[in-house]
Amino acid sequence: MSFEVHNINLTSGGTLKIKGKITEEADRFAVNLGSSSHHIALHFNPRFHDNVDGTVIVCNSKEDDCWGSEQRDMEFPFSKGDEVKVYITFKGDSFEIKLPNDHVVEFPNRLSLDKIDYMTVWGDFKLTSFKFD
Template identity: 70%
Template sequence: MAFEMHNMDMKQGDTLKIKGKVTDDGDRFAVNLGSCADHIALHFNPRFDDVTIVCNSMCNGSWESEQRDSNFPFSKGVEVKIHITFKGDNFEIKLPNDHVIEFPNRLSLDKITYLAVHGNFKMISFKCS
């Protein structure tokens, strides 16, 4: 399953609220925010096989260094809400258990125009405000 949106207008201070359900057979999913598919400021990637969350960025098609977080509040077959706030110099990702992951805006983007959700996640709704 995949969802992709171009021409999004997420500015500093905006929060993206994503609601969805992890599939019953899910092993991983990803939420990507950036300016295009090969210029990703935030790659948010919960991995069930490693029981870890990987965050990363991609510049001109090349992945940079991963940041891992072992706080893993996701379960297969369960509906979740994820809130991602664009702070300008970083992203704050609020997980379903209220744990917050901070990830730097390595690409120094002023606004986010691209959103993609891939993997074993069925998006129910999203809102950016």
């Protein structure tokens, strides 16, 4: 399952609010923000069955189709079948991801983008709504 949006024009200080339901047989899902599918400033990827860490949130970036080094966060407030809200604030030099248990994951804007034009949501997650503030 994949959902893609172009020309979203998210600038520094803006927040993306995502609401949806994690599937009952979820393995992983992701939210990608960037300028295109080849330039992703934030890859936010909760994994229920990671080969290394079990349940883990992996964040990364991709520039010219080349992935950077993974940042792993062991705080995992997601459960299969849950309805969840995730808030991603673009702070210019970084992203602040507020999780359902109020834990915050910070990830640097490695691509130094001034604005985010592209978003995809894919995997075992049924997106019910999103909005930009």
